[in-house]
Amino acid sequence: MTAWARARLSSLPVWAQWTLLAAVSLGLGALLEDAEIPAALLLGPMAGAILLGLLDGKVKLPRAPYIGAQAVVGCLIASTITPGIVRDVAANAPVLFAVVASVIAASSLLGWLISRWQILPGSAGVWGSAPGGATAMVLMAEAFGADARLVAFMQYLRVACVASVASLLARFWLHLSGAPPAIPLVWLPPLDAAGLATTLGFVLVGGAIGQALRIPSGAMLVPMIVGAILRAMGLIHFQLPEWLLAFAYAVIGWRIGLSFTPEVLHHAARAFARILASILLLIAFAFGLAFLLTRLFGIDLLTAYLATSPGGMDSVAIIAASSHVDMSFVMALQTVRFFMVILLGPVIARTLARGTTDAAQD
Numbered sequence: 001m002t003a004w005a006r007a008r009l010s011s012l013p014v015w016a017q018w019t020l021l022a023a024v025s026l027g028l029g030a031l032l033e034d035a036e037i038p039a040a041l042l043l044g045p046m047a048g049a050i051l052l053g054l055l056d057g058k059v060k061l062p063r064a065p066y067i068g069a070q071a072v073v074g075c076l077i078a079s080t081i082t083p084g085i086v087r088d089v090a091a092n093a094p095v096l097f098a099v100v101a102s103v104i105a106a107s108s109l110l111g112w113l114i115s116r117w118q119i120l121p122g123s124a125g126v127w128g129s130a131p132g133g134a135t136a137m138v139l140m141a142e143a144f145g146a147d148a149r150l151v152a153f154m155q156y157l158r159v160a161c162v163a164s165v166a167s168l169l170a171r172f173w174l175h176l177s178g179a180p181p182a183i184p185l186v187w188l189p190p191l192d193a194a195g196l197a198t199t200l201g202f203v204l205v206g207g208a209i210g211q212a213l214r215i216p217s218g219a220m221l222v223p224m225i226v227g228a229i230l231r232a233m234g235l236i237h238f239q240l241p242e243w244l245l246a247f248a249y250a251v252i253g254w255r256i257g258l259s260f261t262p263e264v265l266h267h268a269a270r271a272f273a274r275i276l277a278s279i280l281l282l283i284a285f286a287f288g289l290a291f292l293l294t295r296l297f298g299i300d301l302l303t304a305y306l307a308t309s310p311g312g313m314d315s316v317a318i319i320a321a322s323s324h325v326d327m328s329f330v331m332a333l334q335t336v337r338f339f340m341v342i343l344l345g346p347v348i349a350r351t352l353a354r355g356t357t358d359a360a361q362d
Helices: 002-010 014-034 040-054 063-078 084-091 093-116 124-128 134-143 148-177 193-212 218-232 242-257 262-297 301-308 313-321 327-361
Strands: none
Touching (some): 014 040, 014 242, 040 262, 063 193, 063 218, 063 242, 063 313, 093 124, 093 262, 093 301, 093 327, 124 327, 134 148, 148 242, 148 262, 148 313, 193 218, 242 313, 262 301, 301 313, 301 327, 313 327
């Protein structure tokens, strides 16, 4: 059956495969939205893209839409940041850095064990376990001689798992906590044409600058940081209608899902169960940190969990935006973790990789 489906799909022209992907994504997204699953418009396209990738589809996501989608999410985050977030980060800096350091330490230990026990060859486990900056870690791992396919598989599988677990937790935690029902989506709200044009222009320019700077996730970080500053100064007010957000969510979901190709899965098949177990263990560790934050500082559990989730800052932002959480706190901790991983991750990974290589030679 699978071989037949692959043969039928591969015989379709690329435009027909795109049409099929869009239709499947729309259907799955609608089903998840009807079930009140947060970030349904991200998870539906992600699941559709995974299915298409596993059936050997030939769809390739162009880079430009992905850059634009990251910039839109950056504007979404910027629209939620208030001047108080800087005070919150400063006031809770020791706690934030301790939590982030704990996640990085736990992921580094898991990666070292995966390589030490030769669950994956070479240093792939070390690079694949770094909690964030997936694209950057894949590129640096390849430069260091690790198997980039395995690193990409671990990174994007973790992002998919974190997004799925966080979304399900948000759905059932909100349900059990008696949170107010979700507000129905308004696809075509009244808009200020000038404000929408300004927002789209900012998305294009901010995303292009972020990409040109060649920093990891720059297409999201530059609009997020600059947008937050301009918004705090009263110089811009973002118009982010639901149709624009839905497009951005779908593109990011496709980007994640299309990474799961048959070749990558075949390459990682023997270690799949152990890789998945290590990812779930890291998620459980993050949940433990979230519970500790809840007990010590009175932060609600969902906010704390989304804040400590290991990786996928853009997908976590989408889930937080569709849930009743303190998004400023979530994004403050996620941003601190992201920059610490980008600054320290390569150093830690190279050090651990050398250690596992030396141990293997001994």
